[in-house]
Amino acid sequence: MKEEMYELKEEITKSRLFNNDLAPTTINERTWNTYNYTALWIGMAHCIPxxxxxxxxxxxxxxxxxxxxxxxxxxxxxxxPILLNSHPGTKYGIPFPVLARASFGTLGANIPAIMRAVVACGWFGINTYIGGSAFDVLFSALIPGWKTLGGNFMIMGMTVPSAISFMIFWGIEMFIIYRGIEMVKKFENWAGPLVIFLALVLMIWLIVKAKGFGPLLSEPSKFKSFSEFIKVFFPSLTGMIGFWATLSLNIPDFTRFAKSQKQQIKGQILGLPTTMAVFSGMGIIITSASEIIYGKPIWDPVQIISKFSNPLAILIGFFGVIVASLSVNIAANTVSPAYDFSNLLPKYISFKSGGLITGIIGILIMPWRLLADPSGYIYNWLGTYSGVLGPIAGIMICDYWICRRTKLNLRDLYTEEGEYFYSKGFNIKAIIALIAGVLFALIGKIVPMLSVLSDYAWFVGLFVSGILYFLLMYNPSIQFYKTEISRHSNE
Structure with a gap:
């Protein structure tokens, strides 16, 4: 197997679709086990958002x-969909943009890759701003006159202290990503469990100080009927799905390093849903207790920690916030777009330079405006991009599991003459299916009478694009479903 992979790399090295960061992983590079994937999801899911x-x-x-x-x-x-798209990453050792070449074409894969990368840049900016805010509050507590630095001068809508704090956090992220994917794994291994522990300590401390869980847990729903609740529930559910719709696409970026299918599946099942439920529940309890202590519910943990009087408690609290923001941003919002931008020009953009491009775009987007109000955050941001990424997931899942029956020609994914070249590098049928899925998913944003479609944006986009792709690609005369099994596939 090692000799076959070596021969394959030797053969495709000269292709302009190849670089070492996008190459199939070797057996020696497959070091991630169940704990690594559980820790990865804990690290990504315990973020401030x-x-x-x-x-x-x-x-x-x-x-x-x-x-x-x-x-x-x-x-x-x-x-x-996360587990469905994880399979090819582990089986063939390829990242998301290379997998997308099978359905969208060797050049057409840049379309879903860049769409995914832009969303990641937005998330990168959001979490960098949150991490920078933690630094800002910490410096205010430790450095006299910090908040008045620069007076009324503003930089891209931020005060000078906020901008400096933002860039310090940004610099730490770039340092870690420049150390490579192995550094990311080591960081996530200890960061995830640590933040959960610190959040648990904060929750217990507030419950004790408040002498109870607070009024939030007894607060009734504002919806007077089930129909009123449903009108908000489904758009919100779409938003929750949209929260990790990004990872449902680029999860092969991580599972390509798995020792086995069993270990990555088990690790992800243990890590994602449990952490999201537990950490969100802890946020509810902490906020509820804060209403008793401070007179109003405080949803931002940075604000709660800033009210501490003990300097050691402030340092520990902000350390947890900073580590949490670093953990999710590096794993969820920098690794994937780094590969995506590298896929644009493999011979000129490496994983490291792709990470730098992500960081720069994350600044220019000015994403702090997305956090201005909860309706904008859940409906406009999460809801809109879930309607964009759902169709991509539908096409890729249909192509790999239904059309190709998990059989890929690994060599042709890196060459311009193979079966994935389609029409000058683009699979027009996949692009048509993508446009149709996005149109159906988001048309309710501009046509009020069709708003129900946008309420289910991710579902609508996934199924419309997936079904249409199947219908467009189905052609018994060319026996599309009898794709040759690559001898280089890694079971």
Whole structure:
């Protein structure tokens, strides 16, 4: 097997579709086990946006049980496409943009890759801003006159102290990503469990200080009927699915390093839905207790920690916030677009330079505006991009599992003359299916009478594109479903 992989790499090295970062992983590179994948998901799911998700749903009228149910159900649903797209990563050792070449074409794969990368850049900016805010509050507590630095001068809508804090956090992220994927694994191994532990300590401390769980847990739903609840539930569920719709596409970027299918599947099942439910629940309890202590519910953990009087407690608290934001941003929002941008020009853009491009775009997007209100965050941001990424997932899942029956020609994924070249590198049928899926999923955003479609944006996009792709590609006369099994596939 090692000799075959070596021969394959030797053969495709000269192709302009190849670089070492996009190459199939070798047996020696497959070092990730069940714990690594569980820790990866703990590290990604325990971020501040997860903590604040329930707050956004409660602000929309749900009680805490309804909010927690919506979050948990959404993550159980999105786990399905995550596991389906994980399989080819482990079997063939390829990242997401290379897998997309099978359905979209060797050059057409850049379309879903860049669409995924742009979303990741937005998320990168959001979490960098949150991490930078933690630094900003910490510096304010430790450095006299920090908040008045620069006076009224603004940089891209931020004060000078906020901008400096933002860039410090940004620099730490770039340092870690420049150390490579192995550094990411080592960081996630300890970061995930640590943040869960610190959040648990914070929750217990607030419950003790408040002498109870607070009024939030007894607050009734604002919906007077089931029909009123359903109108908010489904758009919110779509938003929850959209929260990890990005990873449902690029999960091969991580599973390509798995020792076996069993280990990556088990690790992801243990890591994702449980962590999202537990961490969101902890956010609800902490916020509820904060209402007793501070007179109002505080959903932002940075604000809660900033009210501590003990300097050591402040340092430990902000360390947890910073590690949480670093953990999710590096794993979920930098690794994937780094590969995606590298796929654009493999001979000129490496994994490291792709990460730098992600960081720069993450600044230019100015994503702090997305967090201005919960409805904008859940409906506009999460809901819209779930309607864009759902169709891509539908096409890729249909192509790999139904059309090709999990059989890929590994060599042709890296060459311009093979079966995935289609028409000058583009599979027009996949592009048509993608456009149709996005149109159906998001048309309700501009045509009010069709708003029900946008309420189910991810579902609509996934099924419309997946079914249409199957119908367009189905052609018994050319026996499309009898794709040759590559001798280089890794079972």
């Amino acid at each position: 997860t903590y604040m998700l329930a707050g956004g749903l409660i602000a929309l009228g749900m009680n805490w049980l309804q909010a927690l149910f919506t979050i948990t159900l959404g993550n159980l649903i999105v786990l399905i």
